[in-house]
Amino acid sequence: MTPNDAQQPRVPGITRRQAVTALGVGLTGLALTACGGGKPAPAAGSGGAAAPAAGAGAAATTAAPKAPVKIKHWLWLDWPDRPTIQNLVKKFNETHQSVQVEIEVIAAGSSYDKILAAVNAGDAPDTCQFTPAWFPAFDKMGAIQYLDDFYKNWKSKDGVFPKAVSAMRMGNDKSPMYAVPWWMLVTYLYYRKDWFRDLGLKAPETQEDFLNAAKKITDPARGRYGYALRGARHGHSHYFMLFESRGGKLADEQGNPLFDKPEYEAINQWYLDLALVHKVVPPTAPTDGYAEIMNNMKAAKAAMTFHHVWSSQALMESVGKDNLGAVMTPAGPTGKRWTEFSPVPMTMFKSTRDKEAAWTWLSWLLEPEQQDYWCQAEGTLPVQQAVAKQEFYQTNPFMKISLDAADTWNIFPFLENPKFAKWQEQTWPATAQQALTGKLDVKGFGKMLADGLRA
Amino acid sequence: MTQPAAAAAGQRKGTGPFSFPRLWRRLSPYILVSPAVSVVLLIVAFPLLRAIIFSLQHYQLTDLKNVHFIGLANYLRAFREPLYWSALRTSLVWVVGIVSFQFVFGLLIALLLNQTFRGRALVRAVVLIPWVVPSAIVGLLWKWIYDGNVGVLNDLFKRFGLISTNVPWLTYGETALPAVMVAVIWAGTPFFAIMLLAALQAVPGEVYEAADVDGASEVQQFFYVTIPSIMSTIRTTTLLRIIWVANYVDIIWILTGGGPGYATTTLPVLAFVEAMRGLDFGFASAISITLALLLVGVVALYLRSIERSRA
Numbered sequence: 001m002t003p004n005d006a007q008q009p010r011v012p013g014i015t016r017r018q019a020v021t022a023l024g025v026g027l028t029g030l031a032l033t034a035c036g037g038g039k040p041a042p043a044a045g046s047g048g049a050a051a052p053a054a055g056a057g058a059a060a061t062t063a064a065p066k067a068p069v070k071i072k073h074w075l076w077l078d079w080p081d082r083p084t085i086q087n088l089v090k091k092f093n094e095t096h097q098s099v100q101v102e103i104e105v106i107a108a109g110s111s112y113d114k115i116l117a118a119v120n121a122g123d124a125p126d127t128c129q130f131t132p133a134w135f136p137a138f139d140k141m142g143a144i145q146y147l148d149d150f151y152k153n154w155k156s157k158d159g160v161f162p163k164a165v166s167a168m169r170m171g172n173d174k175s176p177m178y179a180v181p182w183w184m185l186v187t188y189l190y191y192r193k194d195w196f197r198d199l200g201l202k203a204p205e206t207q208e209d210f211l212n213a214a215k216k217i218t219d220p221a222r223g224r225y226g227y228a229l230r231g232a233r234h235g236h237s238h239y240f241m242l243f244e245s246r247g248g249k250l251a252d253e254q255g256n257p258l259f260d261k262p263e264y265e266a267i268n269q270w271y272l273d274l275a276l277v278h279k280v281v282p283p284t285a286p287t288d289g290y291a292e293i294m295n296n297m298k299a300a301k302a303a304m305t306f307h308h309v310w311s312s313q314a315l316m317e318s319v320g321k322d323n324l325g326a327v328m329t330p331a332g333p334t335g336k337r338w339t340e341f342s343p344v345p346m347t348m349f350k351s352t353r354d355k356e357a358a359w360t361w362l363s364w365l366l367e368p369e370q371q372d373y374w375c376q377a378e379g380t381l382p383v384q385q386a387v388a389k390q391e392f393y394q395t396n397p398f399m400k401i402s403l404d405a406a407d408t409w410n411i412f413p414f415l416e417n418p419k420f421a422k423w424q425e426q427t428w429p430a431t432a433q434q435a436l437t438g439k440l441d442v443k444g445f446g447k448m449l450a451d452g453l454r455a
Numbered sequence: 456m457t458q459p460a461a462a463a464a465g466q467r468k469g470t471g472p473f474s475f476p477r478l479w480r481r482l483s484p485y486i487l488v489s490p491a492v493s494v495v496l497l498i499v500a501f502p503l504l505r506a507i508i509f510s511l512q513h514y515q516l517t518d519l520k521n522v523h524f525i526g527l528a529n530y531l532r533a534f535r536e537p538l539y540w541s542a543l544r545t546s547l548v549w550v551v552g553i554v555s556f557q558f559v560f561g562l563l564i565a566l567l568l569n570q571t572f573r574g575r576a577l578v579r580a581v582v583l584i585p586w587v588v589p590s591a592i593v594g595l596l597w598k599w600i601y602d603g604n605v606g607v608l609n610d611l612f613k614r615f616g617l618i619s620t621n622v623p624w625l626t627y628g629e630t631a632l633p634a635v636m637v638a639v640i641w642a643g644t645p646f647f648a649i650m651l652l653a654a655l656q657a658v659p660g661e662v663y664e665a666a667d668v669d670g671a672s673e674v675q676q677f678f679y680v681t682i683p684s685i686m687s688t689i690r691t692t693t694l695l696r697i698i699w700v701a702n703y704v705d706i707i708w709i710l711t712g713g714g715p716g717y718a719t720t721t722l723p724v725l726a727f728v729e730a731m732r733g734l735d736f737g738f739a740s741a742i743s744i745t746l747a748l749l750l751v752g753v754v755a756l757y758l759r760s761i762e763r764s765r766a
Contacts, residue, residue: 113731116516137517137734220620223604232712283623284603287715292604301604418517425732433715437627440716 068100069357074115075129076108078310084377092364099357112421119143119349126352127362130345132411135170135178136418138347145348146176150359156367156384163409164343164383170415179345180362183371183380185308186402186409187237187340190315192217192303193325203327204304207246210330214280217303226280228302231436232289236428237340238306240412241329243267244338251413257453260446268442275436286436287429308342309379312398326398328405341409343383419453427452503747509740516734529741538717538725539742546701546721546746549636553700556640558693561647568648569655579652586645594709597638601625601710625711628718635710635719639703647692654688655681690761694754701750722746 075085089101104125106114112134118124119141138144147168151157157165164181166173191204195217204210214226230238244250248267249258258264275281282288282296294311296302298318306329316324329339346365352358364370371382372390381402382388393399414420427449435445513525533539568579585593600608603623612618624634658681666676682689704723707713713720713728720728722742730739 116734120516120519140517141519223621232714282604283621284626287623287626287711292602295602296604299605422733426728429712429714430716433626437715439628 066098068098069354071099071101071127071352071354071358071361072125073101073103073127073361074106074111074125075103076106076111078108079378080105082377084374088365088370088374092361096360096364099354099360101361119351122351124349124351126354126358127346127348129182130179130347132167132170132179132343132345132415133421133424136416137421139178140418143349143351144178145350145352145355146178147180147348147359147362148177150355150363151177151180154363154366156363159368159384159386160366161343161383161385161388161406163341163406163411167341167343167411167415168345171411171413172416175416179347180366181343181383182346182365183375183378184341184343184383185310185381186342186405187241187306187308187329188398188401188405189327189329190297190305190307190311191325191327192297192300192319192323194320194323195303196325203325204330205327207242207330207332210304211274211278211280214274214304215278218278218280220279223301225282225296225302226304227274228288228293228296228305229274229281229285229436230288230290230293230305231275231286231432232292232429233425234290234428235288235432236424239271239428239432241306241338241340242271244410245329245336246270246332247334247336255413255416257414257450260443260450265442265446268446272435272442272445276438286433306340309381309396309398309402313379326401328401328408337405337408338410339405339408341411343411344380414453417453419455423452506740506743509736510744512737514735514737514740516736525737529738530745532738533741533745538720539722541717542720542722542725545632545717545719546723548632549703549721550697550701552636553639553643554693554696556636557643557647557696557700558689560640560644561692562651564644564648565651565655568652582648583645585642586649588642590642590705591709593638593642594706597634597641597706598625598710601634626715628715631711631715631718635707638710639700639706642706643696643700647696650688650692651685654685658684690757694757697753697757698750701746 085103089103093100115128119138124143160181164184168177168179168181169175189204196203196213199216201213201216202209204213217224217226240250246267248264251257275285282301284292293305297305297315329337331337346362348355348358348362368384368387371384372387375382376392381399388403393403431445431448434440510529511524511526512522514522564582568575568582600606601624603609603621603626609618609621624630662680663676666680671679702723704727707719707721707724711719713724723746726739726742729735729742
């Protein structure tokens with residue numbers, strides 16, 4: 001007992017330990033209550049039927065002028081400094097008195113997490129830019145409003161590229177329509193025209209041309225390589241195009257992966273040999289992502305790479321307009337070409353209170369006039385066929401190549417697989433990096449890729 | 456005077472069992488510590504409790520309708536995964552390697568800065584730069600330095616004739632982990648240096664004078680005077696660095712994303728990937744809890760060794 005203890009009267013009834021315990025329990029309970037006990041609130045309206053607008057009943061009884069419906073739209077922008085979407089929203093709001101749109105630009109890198117968190121918190125936007133690979137996850141949560149009923153009654157639906165519409169059903173015509181296509185991108189092969197010309201090479205129309213050119217151009221002493229292969233995240237896009245064009249089949253009719261089929265081992269080996277045997281890719285290729293492959297092209301380190309029209313401007317500025325060429329995905333030995341086709345969807349959430357108003361906004365954006373304005377300003381491809389035939393798109397060589405490849409457009413066959421989102425972020429880079437550095441043989445490469453998508 | 460009347464009189468005088476002074480005396484310690492306790496409960500205890508609960512549940516962000524208790528299944532899944540054990544090994548190499556080098560370099564810099572020379576104040580400020588640079592910038596900076604095609608490191612090595620062709624530092628497992636570790640060693644060494652410098656400056660000059668008089672050489676003075684004098688700072692700083700370095704995610708993520716393959720995937724990176732890419736908060740929490748338990752074990756052993764050495 002300390003001297004102070006001795007001087008103070010002993011207070012009976014409650015010990016210090018009991019008080020601290022009680023305080024702790026009380027505060028923990030308070031914290032749990034404040035945080036909703038950790039149980040997420042279900043998304044409003046996730047049961048299916050639309051909840052009536054909160055103000056609708058009040059407006060009816062007081063007969064006051066009906067307030068415009070507010071639609072919250074989320075999207076991400078590759079060039080946030082361009083006012084294209086703001087101009088479109090302004091025009092829409094000026095021409096639609098009963099519906100007013102508010103946009104929120106979210107960061108592209110964290111868009112999935114943010115939308116997911118918002119849906120789980122019951123605070124999802126009404127409409128949102130999306131990615132087809134996200135459909136299964138959000139559909140499983142019951143968050144996506146199917147748009148079939150709206151779309152079938154829409155006057156301009158027949159003008160949309162059918163493949164873009166099919167992608168909104170994840171390539172399965174029996175599936176519901178999870179979104180509408182807003183604009184699209186098509187991957188093709190960029191190549192250095194001047195280097196090809198200097199070496200007397202023809203444009204790489206076939207995989208044989210592609211490999212021959214890559215071998216002739218590669219000169220490690222000069223730090224120059226034939227092909228900027230993308231081994232890091234999203235590099236499966238290159239692999240899928242080369243694999244399918246060479247005669248492989250990524251998935252069967254049920255969507256099961258076929259990378260590890262013995263008859264496709266030679267195709268996988270051909271792909272890996274680009275790095276392991278022919279060494280026509282930069283030594284960094286296994287870990288190169290988008291930034292690195294673009295830097296390799298811009299810094300005259302690589303002659304060819306796959307990407308879409310959005311990189312054309314930056315590449316032309318770096319290597320010179322006349323030195324940059326584009327061809328469709330090189331054809332395989334049987335003449336088959338398989339091109340990655342990426343329509344960018346806009347989806348509506350079930351929690352949207354006024355779905356008609358939300359559809360008014362989405363369908364307005366898809367009308368030819370708005371399509372043309374957006375695509376010209378942002379340098380993308382329209383989903384409306386009539387717009388795509390206009391001079392602007394037909395005279396731009398990179399857009400023309402994208403559109404001319406329409407017969408070979410394909411979406412990834414695993415969009416309905418709930419494991420695909422994680423596969424493309426995690427399984428692909430880890431597997432490809434090991435195989436492209438010789439740490440994993442061709443059998444292991446196919447097996448790891450396939451196992452990553454199997455149940 | 457009857458008993459109730461006496462009690463009432465006592466209350467009026469402030470001496471009854473529920474009088475304000477007595478209540479205040481009894482409750483004031485708890486009231487005064489309650490803000491601090493609340494903060495600790497909210498920002499430490501509650502998240503920790505949630506993580507433990509998550510780790511015992513099937514808790515996937517894409518499947519929140521199906522959250523349910525699964526006992527130790529997430530832990531068993533982690534222990535069955537070869538990737539978990541590989542990440543644990545990488546974490547061990549990561550922590551031991553980085554903290555050791557940071558300590559050695561930090562001590563050397565501290566000894567240097569403890570000398571008197573012109574421009575010492577400037578050098579002391581400059582030495583701190585790597586520590587004050589945000590880790591995201593450190594990651595981006597070293598990513599460019601290591602770039603296998605246009606990086607300055609390859610350029611320098613080629614100019615000095617050390618290599619003939621570019622080395623893809625971050626592409627191969629053999630070089631990727633050491634390369635990331637070098638970046639973190641660079642960023643964290645100033646912390647050791649400054650902490651040890653402060654401790655060195657607190658060592659009284661008389662101790663060295665006495666050692667001189669006793670005929671101790673400089674090396675003997677270093678090992679028998681300097682090191683024992685700053686030992687408590689070394690212990691505290693090392694302990695802090697072990698905890699911080701073991702939890703690193705950002706620089707690894709920026710430089711390699713845990714690759715190539717899984718060569719730079721440590722336990723925190725694995726937990727981050729499972730949570731943010733796989734959205735499997737239950738599994739990610741189980742990995743995090745095992746890391747926390749390991750760290751608690753390391754800290755307990757460390758503290759026990761300190762107590763023993765003091766005794």
